[in-house]
Amino acid sequence: MRLPVKLLIPVVVTLLWVLPPAAQSQDNRDTLDFEQWTVLAERAEGVIKAAAASDTAFLQLRSELSGWKDRAESVQEPLQNRVNQLELRIGALGEGDDSQAGSSEDIEARRTELTSELARAKEPLQTAQEIVRWSEGLISGIDGILGERREARIFSAAPSPLFPSAWPGAVARITEYYGGIRREIADTLSSDAQTRALQSRLPAAILLLLLGVFLLTMARNWAGRVTARVWERFGRTGDVGAAGIDDFLVQFLLPAAGIQSISGAVISTGLFLQNAGLFASTIPQMGIAVFGASWLGSALFSNSPGAVLAGRMGLNWSAMLRRAIYLAGWIVAARLLADAVSTGIDELDPVSGVIGFPVLIAGSIVLFLLGRYLSEYSAARPQEASDYGIADSTIAVLATLSRIAAVAGVLAGAAGFAVGARILVFSSLQTLALFGLVLVVQVVIADHVSLALHRFRRESGKDRSGLVFVVTGFVLFGAALPELLVLWGVSDKELSEIWVQILNGIQIGGRQFTVYSLLTLIIVFVAVYAAARLVQSILAKSVLPNTDLDIGAQRAITTGAGYVGIILAVVAGVSAAGLDLTNLAIVAGALSVGIGFGLQAVVSNFVSGVILLIERPINVGDWIQTGGVSGTVKRISVRSTLIETFDRAAVVVPNTDLMSNQVVNWTLTNRICRTIVPIGVAYGSDTRRIERLLLEIASEHPAVLKDPPPSVIFMGFGADALEFELRAILNDTNYIIQAKSDLNFAIAERFEAEGISIPFPQRDVWIRNAQDAGKEYPGGTEQGGAEV
Numbered sequence: 110m111r112l113p114v115k116l117l118i119p120v121v122v123t124l125l126w127v128l129p130p131a132a133q134s135q136d137n138r139d140t141l142d143f144e145q146w147t148v149l150a151e152r153a154e155g156v157i158k159a160a161a162a163s164d165t166a167f168l169q170l171r172s173e174l175s176g177w178k179d180r181a182e183s184v185q186e187p188l189q190n191r192v193n194q195l196e197l198r199i200g201a202l203g204e205g206d207d208s209q210a211g212s213s214e215d216i217e218a219r220r221t222e223l224t225s226e227l228a229r230a231k232e233p234l235q236t237a238q239e240i241v242r243w244s245e246g247l248i249s250g251i252d253g254i255l256g257e258r259r260e261a262r263i264f265s266a267a268p269s270p271l272f273p274s275a276w277p278g279a280v281a282r283i284t285e286y287y288g289g290i291r292r293e294i295a296d297t298l299s300s301d302a303q304t305r306a307l308q309s310r311l312p313a314a315i316l317l318l319l320l321g322v323f324l325l326t327m328a329r330n331w332a333g334r335v336t337a338r339v340w341e342r343f344g345r346t347g348d349v350g351a352a353g354i355d356d357f358l359v360q361f362l363l364p365a366a367g368i369q370s371i372s373g374a375v376i377s378t379g380l381f382l383q384n385a386g387l388f389a390s391t392i393p394q395m396g397i398a399v400f401g402a403s404w405l406g407s408a409l410f411s412n413s414p415g416a417v418l419a420g421r422m423g424l425n426w427s428a429m430l431r432r433a434i435y436l437a438g439w440i441v442a443a444r445l446l447a448d449a450v451s452t453g454i455d456e457l458d459p460v461s462g463v464i465g466f467p468v469l470i471a472g473s474i475v476l477f478l479l480g481r482y483l484s485e486y487s488a489a490r491p492q493e494a495s496d497y498g499i500a501d502s503t504i505a506v507l508a509t510l511s512r513i514a515a516v517a518g519v520l521a522g523a524a525g526f527a528v529g530a531r532i533l534v535f536s537s538l539q540t541l542a543l544f545g546l547v548l549v550v551q552v553v554i555a556d557h558v559s560l561a562l563h564r565f566r567r568e569s570g571k572d573r574s575g576l577v578f579v580v581t582g583f584v585l586f587g588a589a590l591p592e593l594l595v596l597w598g599v600s601d602k603e604l605s606e607i608w609v610q611i612l613n614g615i616q617i618g619g620r621q622f623t624v625y626s627l628l629t630l631i632i633v634f635v636a637v638y639a640a641a642r643l644v645q646s647i648l649a650k651s652v653l654p655n656t657d658l659d660i661g662a663q664r665a666i667t668t669g670a671g672y673v674g675i676i677l678a679v680v681a682g683v684s685a686a687g688l689d690l691t692n693l694a695i696v697a698g699a700l701s702v703g704i705g706f707g708l709q710a711v712v713s714n715f716v717s718g719v720i721l722l723i724e725r726p727i728n729v730g731d732w733i734q735t736g737g738v739s740g741t742v743k744r745i746s747v748r749s750t751l752i753e754t755f756d757r758a759a760v761v762v763p764n765t766d767l768m769s770n771q772v773v774n775w776t777l778t779n780r781i782c783r784t785i786v787p788i789g790v791a792y793g794s795d796t797r798r799i800e801r802l803l804l805e806i807a808s809e810h811p812a813v814l815k816d817p818p819p820s821v822i823f824m825g826f827g828a829d830a831l832e833f834e835l836r837a838i839l840n841d842t843n844y845i846i847q848a849k850s851d852l853n854f855a856i857a858e859r860f861e862a863e864g865i866s867i868p869f870p871q872r873d874v875w876i877r878n879a880q881d882a883g884k885e886y887p888g889g890t891e892q893g894g895a896e897v
Contacts, residue, residue: 141180141181141184141233141236141237141240143236143240146177146240149173149174149177150174150243150244150247153170153174153247153251154247156170157247157250157251157254160254164255164258167251167254167255168255170251171248171251171252174244174247174248174251175244175248175605177240177244178240178241178244178245178248181237181238181240181241181244182237182241184233184237185234185237185238185241188230188233188234188237189234191230192227192230192231192234195223195226195227195230196227198223199220199223199224199227202216202219202220202223203216259598262528263526263528263529263532264526264529265526265528266524266525266526267462267525267526267527268462268525269523269524269525270462270463270466270522270523270525270527271523276463283450283464310377310378311378313374313377314374314375314377314378315374316374317370317371317373317374317377318370318371318374320367320370321366321367321368321369321370321371321372321373321374322367322371323367324363324364324366324367324370325363325364325367325368328363328367329359329360329363329364332358332359332363333359336354336358336359354553356404356407356408356411357404357408360400360403360404360407361400361401361403361404364396364400365393365396365397365400365401368392368393368395368396368397368400369393369396371392372389372390372392372393372396375389375392376389376390391445391446391448391449394442394445395442395445395446396442398438398439398441398442398445399435399438399439399442400438401438401542402434402435402437402438402439402441402542403434403435403438405434405542405545405546405549406430406431406432406434406435407431408545408549409434409545409548409549410427410430410431410434411427411431417548417549417552418486418548426482426485429482430479430482430486433475433478433479433482434479436471436475437472437475437476437479437538437541437542440468440471440472440475440538441472441535441538441539443468443471444465444468444472444531444535447464447465447468448465450464451464451465461527462522462525462527465527465531466522466523466527469518469519469522469527469530469531469534470519470522472518472534472535472538473515473516473518473519473522473534474515475538476511476512476514476515476518476534476537476538476541477511477512477515477516479508479511479538479541480507480508480509480510480511480512480515481508481512483504483505483507483508483511484505484508484509484512486504486508487501487504487505487508499579499582500548503544507540507541507544510537511537511541514533514534514537515534515537517530517533518530518531518533518534518537521533522534532597532598536596536597536598539596540593540596540597543589543592543593543596546589547582547585547586547589550585551578551581551582551585552578554581554585555577555578555581555582558577558581559577559578591604591608626686627686629682629685629686630682630683630685630686631682633678633681633682633685633686634678634679634681634682635678637674637677637678637681637682638674638675638678640674641670641671641673641674641675641677641678642671642674644670644674645667645670645671645674648666648667648670649663649664649667653666653667664728664729664745665725665728665745668745668746668747672747710763710765711748713765714747714748714749714763714764714765715747715748715764717763717764717765717767717768718745718746718747718748718749718750718764719747720768721745721750721764721767721768726767726772726774726777727742727745727750727767727772727774727777728742728745728777729742729743729744729745730742730776731774731775731776731777732774732775732776732842732843733752733772733773733774733775734772734773734775735762735766735767735770735771735772735773736762736766736770738752738754738760738762739754739755740752740753740754740755740758740760741753743759747764748763748764749761749762749763749764750762750764750767755846775842776842776843780840780841780842780843781814781838781839781840781841781842782838782839782841782842782845783836783837783838783839784836784837784839784845784848784849784852785834785835785836786834786835786836786837786849786852786853786856787824787832787833787834788803788832788833788834788835788856788867789827789829789830789831789832789833789867789868790830790831790833790860790865790866790867790868791830791831791865791866791867791868792830792831792868794831794865794866796823796831796833798863798865799821799831799833799865800821800823800833802859802860802863802865803819803821803833803835803856804818804819804820804821805859806835806852806855806856806859807819807835807837807852809855810837810848810851810852810855812839812840812841812844812847812848812851813837813838813839813840813848814837814838814839814840817838819835819836819837819838820835820836820837821833821834821835821836822834822836828870829868829869829870830867830868835852835856837852
């Protein structure tokens with residue numbers, strides 16, 4: 110198990126990501142010696158045909174072939190550019206026939222010279238292409254051999270470790286290993302030269318030892334107190350992000366550094382040589398496993414408010430799961446120690462299987478327990494939750510696979526498949542650890558980023574489940590994918606090849622698109638879009654408010670500037686990435702046919718929205734009536750218009766409806782409007798007095814204009830009252846309902862004070878019995894029945 114190398118892989122991948130292309134091809138212009146390459150390639154073919162070299166020798170040969178392949182690929186582009194330039198120059202001189210006007214001996218001479226130069230330029234290009242294809246075939250052959258060997262080791266069975274025949278050999282190996290450590294130390298101390306060297310190295314070793322003890326004890330306490338004060342000062346006490354950083358520093362980083370310092374102190378003494386040196390160099394890796402498991406268990410399932418997955422289960426359940434995670438760390442450390450003891454022994458040797466079998470059993474038990482606990486956690490999802498989150502779904506899958514791997518690992522190990530069983534069990538444990546690490550880092554980063562965004566926008570509260578949390582998760586899981594592949598047997602060389610292929614990109618329409626092309630597109634798009642948004646903000650806040658344009662026109666211009674900025678950002682990004690825009694025009698022409706048939710409504714609304722923004726028959730803030738909807742226009746976009754009714758309901762109206770239907774805009778030219786208040790008075794009232802009173806009431810209202818003055822219309826003689834209408838012009842249509850209500854209140858109060866009666870419909874009801882038929886009553890004579 111190469112724990113430090115695996116931990117460095119994400120860092121290496123990140124450096125490769127940010128490394129500029131020029132830095133990876135410093136030997137772009139190196140001349141390729143084809144004879145030297147031929148010697149290497151023929152030797153590789155012989156080694157591959159024999160298939161008798163060791164894995165180390167094959168990996169070394171593969172590395173040499175990859176170097177040649179990278180050099181050949183790096184020189185292809187400049188050579189191809191040179192060939193293309195020569196072909197263009199030859200084409201500019203014409204075909205070279207005698208009928209061509211203007212042909213001369215000088216042109217023919219230049220054509221001949223360029224043709225010769227083109228032939229010379231194609232030779233190294235063809236050589237580079239041959240080297241690339243040849244090396245790819247050889248590398249593929251080496252990978253095939255190594256893959257077959259790997260599969261053979263995984264699926265090859267040694268004698269079962271349950272058979273006692275291999276036990277004495279395992280005991281003898283362990284005794285020999287630790288006896289070798291004692292002999293190495295004794296031989297070193299018995300040598301005068303080594304003793305003097307030890308005395309000279311002792312001060313540095315003591316300093317490293319004291320530093321390690323300090324990091325393991327006092328530094329952890331001081332760091333905990335200092336970070337607690339810092340978070341308290343910034344009001345971050347109890348936050349997930351703050352707790353994650355504190356726990357990582359106190360529970361993992363400082364103690365792991367302390368173990369490394371102590372190990373360095375021991376190694377620096379020179380007492381430990383071969384076996385002892387291997388043992389001393391294994392201790393830091395064991396410390397990383399133990400302290401890493403301790404920190405991960407606390408970060409995920411502690412009882413503190415900062416735990417990532419706490420709160421769903423009880424305290425006892427969380428404590429048991431933390432203990433299982435701690436135990437898993439110790440078992441991984443024991444696996445590292447067993448690997449150190451088994452150094453030099455073939456993986457299929459029964460002695461190696463016996464040494465690692467107890468650790469395998471312990472790892473399988475802990476893996477099964479972790480799977481069961483995680484399954485219980487997933488099953489305890491709140492019933493009201495509508496669906497599983499990504500983390501819950503992943504936990505449920507990992508829980509099931511962990512239990513299957515635990516059982517299969519025990520059975521495979523007992524049957525003698527030591528290599529396959531070890532990969533199955535311990536890769537599963539490390540996969541769980543990797544998932545937990547990514548989840549903790551995701552929550553911590555998302556918590557800090559979300560808090561920073563909310564403080565920047567001056568908003569309160571934090572939402573870890575928002576877009577920041579999701580994007581952070583995708584980025585981190587993508588970064589962890591190479592480490593996951595390494596855990597399950599993908600070699601570093603294979604991973605590097607995969608990454609080189611990703612960096613080389615894909616061929617689209619004669620153009621090579623790489624990761625850098627994608628990054629260029631994103632960076633240029635973001636930069637241009639940010640500049641467009643800045644211009645849009647300046648227009649909206651500084652330029653347009655100082656013009657004579659109304660608010661609707663200002664918002665229309667601002668919206669249009671935003672859409673223009675998006676188009677410019679897309680075009681600039683695509684152009685910077687090297688995509689030919691003429692191809693986009695062809696694609697756009699093809700898509701227009703589909704748009705015409707399938708997206709008629711969307712296109713119609715878009716065109717209608719553009720017309721509304723240009724002609725401005727309605728503006729933001731206008732009061733309109735259309736299709737039974739009446740309210741204030743809040744937003745006009747290219748697809749729809751948002752209207753807020755007087756009931757505070759938001760109604761989204763497609764722009765096509767506004768263009769094709771009748772729209773009443775009360776405030777298009779101005780906000781002046783007329784209100785009509787109908788009034789009925791009792792018969793016998795003085796009509797001129799009614800007129801005078803109504804005019805006085807209207808003139809006293811502040812919203813009624815004096816010019817033109819209000820008027821009173823005598824509408825006629827109704828069935829129950831004399832009917833009048835008070836008509837007044839208001840200065841703001843937004844107050845029409847309130848003004849009408851105020852006038853009604855004033856009329857009721859004034860008429861009551863003046864003794865004027867406002868009548869209401871009245872009816873007399875006469876009920877007649879059958880025996881009273883023929884009698885005379887007011888209104889006529891009935892022969893029977895009832896009259897109303």
